[in-house]
Amino acid sequence: MARYGMVIDTKKCVGCQDCVIACQAENNVPQGFCRDWITTESTGKFPSISLEIRTERCNHCTDAPCVSCCPTGASHYHDIGGVVLVNHDECIGCKACIASCPYDARYVHPEGYVDKCTFCIHRVEKGLNPACVSVCPTHCMYFGDFDDPGSQVNELLQSRKYHSLIPEAGTKPNIFYLI
Amino acid sequence: MNEITSTRNNYTIDPTLSVWGWEIPVYLFLGGMVAGMMLISGYFLFKGRQTEKNCSCFYLPYMSVILLSIGMFALFLDLEHKLYVWRLYTTFQITSAMSWGSWILVLVYPILLVNILIKPPKFLEEKFPQVINWKKYLLEKPILLKNIGIITMFFGAGIGLYTGVLLSSLGARPLWSSAILWLLFLVSGLSGAAAFVHVIAKDVYERELLAKADNAFLIIELFVIALFIIGLKTATEVQAQAADLLLTGEFAPSFWVFVISIGIIIPLIIQLLAVNHKVKHTALAPLMVIVGGLILRFIIVSAGQYSHWFNSNFH
Numbered sequence: 021m022a023r024y025g026m027v028i029d030t031k032k033c034v035g036c037q038d039c040v041i042a043c044q045a046e047n048n049v050p051q052g053f054c055r056d057w058i059t060t061e062s063t064g065k066f067p068s069i070s071l072e073i074r075t076e077r078c079n080h081c082t083d084a085p086c087v088s089c090c091p092t093g094a095s096h097y098h099d100i101g102g103v104v105l106v107n108h109d110e111c112i113g114c115k116a117c118i119a120s121c122p123y124d125a126r127y128v129h130p131e132g133y134v135d136k137c138t139f140c141i142h143r144v145e146k147g148l149n150p151a152c153v154s155v156c157p158t159h160c161m162y163f164g165d166f167d168d169p170g171s172q173v174n175e176l177l178q179s180r181k182y183h184s185l186i187p188e189a190g191t192k193p194n195i196f197y198l199i
Numbered sequence: 200m201n202e203i204t205s206t207r208n209n210y211t212i213d214p215t216l217s218v219w220g221w222e223i224p225v226y227l228f229l230g231g232m233v234a235g236m237m238l239i240s241g242y243f244l245f246k247g248r249q250t251e252k253n254c255s256c257f258y259l260p261y262m263s264v265i266l267l268s269i270g271m272f273a274l275f276l277d278l279e280h281k282l283y284v285w286r287l288y289t290t291f292q293i294t295s296a297m298s299w300g301s302w303i304l305v306l307v308y309p310i311l312l313v314n315i316l317i318k319p320p321k322f323l324e325e326k327f328p329q330v331i332n333w334k335k336y337l338l339e340k341p342i343l344l345k346n347i348g349i350i351t352m353f354f355g356a357g358i359g360l361y362t363g364v365l366l367s368s369l370g371a372r373p374l375w376s377s378a379i380l381w382l383l384f385l386v387s388g389l390s391g392a393a394a395f396v397h398v399i400a401k402d403v404y405e406r407e408l409l410a411k412a413d414n415a416f417l418i419i420e421l422f423v424i425a426l427f428i429i430g431l432k433t434a435t436e437v438q439a440q441a442a443d444l445l446l447t448g449e450f451a452p453s454f455w456v457f458v459i460s461i462g463i464i465i466p467l468i469i470q471l472l473a474v475n476h477k478v479k480h481t482a483l484a485p486l487m488v489i490v491g492g493l494i495l496r497f498i499i500v501s502a503g504q505y506s507h508w509f510n511s512n513f514h
Contacts, residue, residue, distance in 0.1 A: 040206065053209050054206075054207055054208075057205055057206045059203060059204070059205045059207075060203070060204045060205075061201070062200060062201070063201050063202075064200060069200065076207075085369070085370060085371060088294035089294070089296065089297065090292060090295055091287055091290075091292055091297035091298040091301060092283075092286040092290055093292055094286070109283070110283070112279075112280045112283045112286050112287065113278050113279025113280035113283075114277070114278055114279075115218040115277075115279070116297050116369065118218045119216065119371065119372060119503075119504065120369040120370070120371050122370075122508045123509070124207075124216060124507075124509075126212075127209040127211070128218070128279050132279040132281075133279070186508045186509055188435070188508070189370070189508050
């Protein structure tokens with residue numbers, strides 16, 4: 021079994037939003053919405069303040085609450101890599117999945133179904149990287165399989181300190197940020 | 200210092216979640232009322248009160264069908280992909296409270312229909328004469344009616360607790376992360392239904408019984424609200440801050456004024472005086488209880504969406 025995810029190097033991310041634009045172009049994301057975005061977090065106390073710039077999206081959680089609360093089974097784990105997807109034809113737009121996501125990674129598509137990042141599964145199935153990873157000018161994003169001990173993403177996690185977002189929510193997110 | 204800025208600006212997601220508008224609280228309120236009505240009418244059937252001329256178990260099932268249908272219509276209006284609503288019934292998702300709820304609602308309608316058959320409307324008897332035979336069959340079997348009463352109470356409790364479980368199963372919203380929310384909505388539904396029924400009941404015994412019961416439900420509701428808040432305040436930091444939304448934060452004025460004062464304490468005082476024949480009984484107190492119950496759902500749904508794990512400093 022594969023478990024797809026991302027490792028993002030926050031020391032390299034400059035918040036240029038290329039990933040956001042690439043995602044919108046690749047996935048025809050409707051105007052006014054985004055499947056990924058840039059977050060800037062400043063922490064600390066003057067004069068020792070640290071700044072982290074990171075690109076965020078659906079965390080494709082291993083224990084995804086959006087999947088378990090979906091009444092129709094539209095939100096599901098894909099056969100390949102456990103990627104969390106929404107079947108548009110099965111989604112009734114009840115928005116329970118939106119309320120259940122601690123990352124607020126989903127939105128209602130103007131056509132009525134719930135939409136979010138798919139890790140560009142249509143590209144991944146062809147052996148390509150997600151669009152956001154492909155276009156990143158600083159190469160701060162790495163896509164791979166966490167279940168493969170020799171994968172680049174696992175090697176990166178072994179070589180650097182990292183964190184995930186809201187791990188205390190218990191969803192086991194599959195995107196990690198190198199610090 | 201912890202300052203977060205984001206380029207995300209998705210409609211109804213940012214700056215705070217607002218995916219559920221008036222439809223969900225209205226549905227939760229009506230579902231709670233129907234739950235209470237089913238518990239009351241089921242109890243009367245269980246006690247064999249169908250032999251009384253004006254038993255409220257004769258007309259509560261009609262009202263339940265109407266109110267539940269209005270509630271389900273509100274749910275339907277909330278759906279973004281309305282034409283796909285039938286997808287709910289092509290699957291059963293064991294981990295989804297909403298899936299459980301939609302199937303329970305399907306089962307509730309036939310139970311209410313059986314309740315209606317105990318005293319069916321005249322037009323139904325005229326159009327379908329076999330209805331009279333069914334009615335006779337039911338009335339001749341008091342043990343069967345007792346069991347119908349138990350089933351009605353069971354499914355009434357099922358709807359009542361499901362309305363709370365629906366929200367508490369969504370752990371991403373700290374305010375809803377409470378194991379007691381189902382009890383709060385069940386008791387609130389019971390007090391609303393008891394208030395409503397004791398105003399419209401034709402039978403004096405039922406009227407007095409339900410007025411007294413409503414006072415008990417209101418007192419229990421106060422305790423449950425206190426436990427709900429204590430539970431949140433003694434849990435994680437985000438849950439404690441979510442409780443502050445109701446206690447001192449953005450939703451505090453409406454919570455204290457409409458839910459606690461107008462919805463529980465003032466009607467409780469009025470009804471206690473009325474039950475002890477100190478003041479004349481009017482529809483004012485029950486109306487306050489019902490309005491309080493409705494506003495409770497609006498506040499819980501809105502404040503729950505406002506609460507969040509990430510930006511926990513939300514007030």
